[in-house]
Amino acid sequence: MSIAALAQSMGITLRALFSKPLTIPYPDAPVPLKPRFHGRHVLTRHPNGLEKCIGCSLCAAACPAYAIYVEAAENDPNNPVSAGERYAKVYEINMLRCIFCGLCEEACPTGAVVMGYDFEMADYRYSDFVYGKEDMLVEVEGTKPQRREAAYTGKPIKRGYTVPYVRPELEGFKPPKK
Amino acid sequence: MRLFCLQDHILDKRGACSLRVPALLRKGIVFGAQCLSAVTLAADSAHSTATDPLWMVGIKAFLVIFGLLTAFAYMTLIERRLLARIQVRQGPNRVGPNGLLQPLADAIKSIFKEDLVVSRADKVVFVLAPIVSVTFALLTFGLIPFGPKGAFFGYDPWVIDLDVGLLYVFAVSEIAIYGVFLAGWASNSKYALLGSLRSSASLISYELALGISLVAPVLLVGSLNLQQIVNWQYENGWLILYMLPAFAIFLLTSMAEAARTPFDLPEAEQELVGGYNTEYSSIKWALFQMAEYIHLITAAALIPTIFLGGWRMPGFMEQIPLIGGLFALPYLWMFVKIALFLFFFIWVRGTLFRLRYDQLMVFSWGRLFPLALVWFVLSAMVVAFQWPLAVLGWLSFLSLVVFLIYAALTAKPRPRNIPRLGAGD
Numbered sequence: 157m158s159i160a161a162l163a164q165s166m167g168i169t170l171r172a173l174f175s176k177p178l179t180i181p182y183p184d185a186p187v188p189l190k191p192r193f194h195g196r197h198v199l200t201r202h203p204n205g206l207e208k209c210i211g212c213s214l215c216a217a218a219c220p221a222y223a224i225y226v227e228a229a230e231n232d233p234n235n236p237v238s239a240g241e242r243y244a245k246v247y248e249i250n251m252l253r254c255i256f257c258g259l260c261e262e263a264c265p266t267g268a269v270v271m272g273y274d275f276e277m278a279d280y281r282y283s284d285f286v287y288g289k290e291d292m293l294v295e296v297e298g299t300k301p302q303r304r305e306a307a308y309t310g311k312p313i314k315r316g317y318t319v320p321y322v323r324p325e326l327e328g329f330k331p332p333k334k
Numbered sequence: 335m336r337l338f339c340l341q342d343h344i345l346d347k348r349g350a351c352s353l354r355v356p357a358l359l360r361k362g363i364v365f366g367a368q369c370l371s372a373v374t375l376a377a378d379s380a381h382s383t384a385t386d387p388l389w390m391v392g393i394k395a396f397l398v399i400f401g402l403l404t405a406f407a408y409m410t411l412i413e414r415r416l417l418a419r420i421q422v423r424q425g426p427n428r429v430g431p432n433g434l435l436q437p438l439a440d441a442i443k444s445i446f447k448e449d450l451v452v453s454r455a456d457k458v459v460f461v462l463a464p465i466v467s468v469t470f471a472l473l474t475f476g477l478i479p480f481g482p483k484g485a486f487f488g489y490d491p492w493v494i495d496l497d498v499g500l501l502y503v504f505a506v507s508e509i510a511i512y513g514v515f516l517a518g519w520a521s522n523s524k525y526a527l528l529g530s531l532r533s534s535a536s537l538i539s540y541e542l543a544l545g546i547s548l549v550a551p552v553l554l555v556g557s558l559n560l561q562q563i564v565n566w567q568y569e570n571g572w573l574i575l576y577m578l579p580a581f582a583i584f585l586l587t588s589m590a591e592a593a594r595t596p597f598d599l600p601e602a603e604q605e606l607v608g609g610y611n612t613e614y615s616s617i618k619w620a621l622f623q624m625a626e627y628i629h630l631i632t633a634a635a636l637i638p639t640i641f642l643g644g645w646r647m648p649g650f651m652e653q654i655p656l657i658g659g660l661f662a663l664p665y666l667w668m669f670v671k672i673a674l675f676l677f678f679f680i681w682v683r684g685t686l687f688r689l690r691y692d693q694l695m696v697f698s699w700g701r702l703f704p705l706a707l708v709w710f711v712l713s714a715m716v717v718a719f720q721w722p723l724a725v726l727g728w729l730s731f732l733s734l735v736v737f738l739i740y741a742a743l744t745a746k747p748r749p750r751n752i753p754r755l756g757a758g759d
Contacts, residue, residue, distance in 0.1 A: 159737075160745030162686070169420045169685040179424040 182316065186332070189273055189317045194256040196299055197249055198272035199292045200327045202239055207293075208268035209247060210240035218263035223253035240266070244289065251277050252285045261325075270325045274299045276316055294328045386489050394486070394493045398476050406627040407437035413680050420684035447616040452521060455613065459520035464614065464621035467513025471628040473506045478635045479561045481645050481664025491645075491664060492561070499560040500548060503636065504541075507591060511537045513625060514610050521613035529609030532691060536599055539698040540590035546706035547583035550713040551576075551640055554726070564644030574641040576723060578730035579709045581641045583702050588633035590698070593626050595683035597694060630679060631672065638671035709733075 180187055189195075200208050211228025227246035237243040258271050277299045279285060284300055291300055298306070298313040306313045315332040322331050386394075411426065411433065418425025427433040451457055476493030485491045496502050511534050518530020551573050552558055555566045567573055574581045590597035599609070611622045638644060645668040647661035654661070661667070689697065716726050 158744040158746060159741035163741070166681065166685050169681065172422055173416065173420050173681075173684075175422060177419065177424045178422045181424065181427075 186316050186318045189319050191319055191321055191323045192271075193273050193275075193317075193319070194258050194271045196251065196272050196274035196277060196287070197254075197260070197292050198270050198294055198326055198329055199247065199268055199289060200270055200294050200325075200329070203327070206236060207238040207243060208266045209244045209264075210238050210266055210268070211242045211244040211247075212265065214263045214265060215260035215269050218259045219254075220257060220259060221253045221255050223250045223255075224248070224260060225250075247289045247292070248286050249292070250286050252282065267325060267327075270329075272326060272329065273317055273319055273331070274302075274315065276302060294326075297330070390489050391493060394489070395476060398493055399472055402472060402475055402628050402631060403624070405631055406624050407441065409627050409631065409676065410440065410623075411436050412676075413683070416677070416680045417684050420681075441620075444620040445617050449616040449618065450613070452523065452613045454522045456520040456522065459516050460613075461618070463513050463517035463520055464618045464625070465513075466516060467510055467625035468621045468628070470506050470510040470513065471625040471632070474503050474632045475628070475635065477503060477560055478632075478639055478668075479564055479645060480668050485664040495559070495561065497557075497559050499563075500552060500558045500640075504545060507629070507632075508541060510625060510629065511541075513622070517614065517622070518610040521610075523613050525608075526610055526612040529612065533593070533599055533610055536597065536691070536694055536698070537591065537593075539695060540587045540597065540702075543583055543698055543702035543706045544587035544591060546703065546710055547580045547587065548640065550580045550706075550710045553710075553714055553717050560639055560644070563640055564646065567643045568646050570723060572641065572643045576726040576730055577641065577709075577713070579705060579733045580713075581637075583706050583709075584641070585637060586702060587698075588637060589679065589682065592629040592633050592679075594630065594679055596686045596689055598688055599691060599694060631676065634672045634675035634679065635668070637675055638668070642671055644668065 202208055211226055213226045213228070216222075216224040216226050225246065225248045226244050228242045229245035231237055231241060231243050256271070260269050261267075261271050264270075277285070279301045287300065290296070297303070298315055302313050302315070317332065318334050319331050322329050414436075415425040415427075415433070425433070426436045429435040429439045451460055477496060477499055478492065480486075480491040483490055514537065515530050515534045518526045518528075518533075521527070551563070554573070554576060555563050557563060557566070563573070586596075589595075593599075611619055614622060645664050647667060651661040712729060713726060715721075716723075716729075
């Protein structure tokens with residue numbers, strides 16, 4: 157280690173001292189996520205408002221963690237829920253079992269279940285980690301604890317991330333404003 | 335004053351000593367006590383010339399200790415913040431506004447942690463060691479002048495005015511090594527003992543170069559008194575101009591003395607599970623840290639006092655119109671200079687790696703010590719033959735040139751075409 161090298165390294169640290177820290181102060185500032193982040197699942201809808209999910213259970217079959225439970229029912233032809241013959245009467249994902257691998261999304265023939273961006277799902281009860289349709293449809297904003305807190309405090313839901321753009325598979329999904 | 339009791343105790347009973355103190359340590363304690371008694375004698379003789387009443391000295395001593403402890407607490411915060419910025423992080427910023435209450439949180443944490451005394455440890459010495467460390471670290475700072483006579487509300491801005499000033503500094507900072515050694519020995523742990531052995535060895539070897547490097551300025555000034563050193567520099571220009579090598583050696587060795595990064599073997603966290611303070615926890619461990627930082631602050635105050643004109647700027651600066659009066663201000667320049675050197679120490683810690691033990695010893699005995707001796711002989715010649723001061727100035731300029739040439743000759747060509755890693759993804 158020569159003296160010149162020592163002086164050079166002192167210069168490097170001095171330059172680093174006056175650079176902006178790379179740290180993202182997460183709970184205070186949102187995390188910039190990549191568009192293909194694997195977060196909480198989103199059950200998307202067709203543009204006409206019908207659910208894409210047809211209750212085929214292929215996602216449950218593909219799931220390596222056995223986290224998905226689907227119960228299908230026949231559509232009422234006059235008042236259909238989904239675009240197919242059947243729809244998912246019960247669609248539950250256990251977020252404690254889920255490993256966020258995205259195989260359900262790959263297995264889905266209609267593109268109904270898509271990996272979203274929400275990741276702030278920490279909660280107190282086991283039962284609160286089982287997310288149903290009412291927690292995952294596209295129009296639902298935030299996760300269970302976030303919505304519970306918002307209902308309690310009366311403040312809007314604060315999602316802790318930003319995305320540069322939303323990938324087209326997440327049809328109708330609204331990202332948090334920057 | 336505990337050491338006095340020990341000394342009597344040991345001298346009276348010789349081998350039949352009830353304290354479990356090994357022979358080497360016993361000699362050490364006797365030596366330390368003798369140093370201390372010499373120092374207190376010197377302090378007594380100097381006390382007769384002191385102008386301040388005793389209560390004022392007490393208040394100033396309290397202020398110095400209080401200030402040092404506060405400075406220690408905030409030094410840890412500033413150091414952590416600056417190190418973080420050097421590593422492109424933010425550092426502790428959660429406790430209070432901008433993390434300003436972090437030292438308080440640290441203090442509460444370290445006081446309420448479980449205070450372990452190892453069961454097979456020598457309990458008296460085990461408890462005594464951190465106290466020795468921190469006490470003797472605190473004793474040095476009172477010597478440093480912060481302004482002219484009467485600048486502290488009509489009283490003198492220093493706690494004690496000793497004619498043996500620098501000797502006192504050395505005696506006291508030598509004794510602080512006993513804290514390290516006693517801690518390692520009393521812990522009854524192999525790691526702690528090894529750590530304390532090698533740290534006291536390195537501290538003692540750096541103390542040599544430190545002492546020799548300061549002999550040259552003392553010779554030139556003709557006084558050990560810190561105020562006279564400051565006044566000499568006011569009249570003749572800063573000592574760094576005449577004593578550049580001595581300044582460099584003193585800077586490096588005082589870093590070693592405070593166990594700072596290039597020489598921080600005493601508390602190498604990655605090796606020997608920490609060194610001499612392996613078995614210490616809670617407030618006792620914090621006391622060792624405190625001693626180390628107080629040594630650092632004292633070093634940062636001593637270096638400008640001896641080499642950079644102390645609390646005043648050189649005389650010609652006061653002749654500058656308009657801003658000239660600013661240079662005569664007491665306190666201000668001392669604090670600026672202390673802050674500058676503290677920043678330098680943090681900067682070095684953020685940059686350099688720890689030396690290996692053999693490198694450490696070679697650097698001290700093979701480089702610094704001979705260099706200090708050569709410079710001492712040169713400046714002694716200048717003083718003895720009564721050559722003009724300018725000779726020393728040219729000599730120290732020459733040493734700078736030689737150093738730069740050496741640096742240029744040993745520099746390896748910068749490697750080209752190193753692929754740069756992108757940030758993030």
